[in-house]
Amino acid sequence: MVNIYLIRHGETILNKEHKIAGQIETELTETGKNQAIQTALNLKKQGVSFDIILCSTLKRAKDTAKIISEHIKTSLMEIDDLKEINSGDFEGIALDKLHEICFNPPYKSGGFVFYNGQQLREMYNLMLPEYDDIAQPNGETKAQARERFMNAIKQFLDAHPQVQNLGVVAHGAVIRFTLLKICPETVKEKIKNAEFRIIKYEKEKGFFI
Structure with missing residues (x-):
């Protein structure tokens, strides 16, 4: 072991x-x-x-x-x-600025649409299993x-x-x-x-x- x-x-x-x-x-x-x-x-x-x-x-x-x-x-x-x-297009971006660049129009990945920055931060920070296959734009x-x-x-x-x-x-x-x-x-x-x-x-x- x-x-x-x-x-x-x-x-x-x-x-x-x-x-x-x-x-x-x-x-x-x-x-x-x-x-x-x-x-x-x-x-x-x-x-x-x-x-x-x-x-x-x-x-x-x-x-x-x-x-x-x-x-x-x-x-x-x-x-x-x-x-x-x-983290693709998000690299170098301040966390509190994400909503300004991602959601107009909403960003869609893996069948899930992000409508606001709070949803994205929750996905990133809590890492819920249902979000396992969602990538940040041009990222992994x-x-x-x-x-x-x-x-x-x-x-x-x-x-x-x-x-x-x-x-x-x-x-x-x-x-x-x-x-x-x-x-x-x-x-x-x-x-x-x-x-x-x-x-x-x-x-x-x-x-x-």
Whole structure:
């Protein structure tokens, strides 16, 4: 059985500005760097060690992973499929501005029509299962992003059966989508910057809590 620590990157400039980052690059703030250090110290205090840390190829995840790896003394591997969901036309847009660009005429996807920004924010934040196959304009669906993310971890672990403790530094949305798939009770749980959640993996059983 493998213990997997899913760690969100530290605060970024776009996080601070309440904008959707998706797959565009954004730097860690000083707060974000300090959050990563504190997470590393907390993990170390708990006696956590990693055989390796995997991280997204986006800079905010790489920088967070580097800080953690320097404190825990382990190696890093970048995997492109651990990136955040592709939010398409919404990347770089402030959350409170979405209604100004999406709903005149209403945007339709997957048989569902968004009539106002509040519906979209509820879909994005609560991630209800019935919205699993809806994409933001020119972006990925939650299902596509989740399967990409989970398959990347699975393929790595199946190819490296000696790994028992794995760190994965990635992004808020894909981590939440993964948790929702494994444990639907986490639907309203928000993961703050540099926080982590622990899941487990067995080749025969798959991912579980």
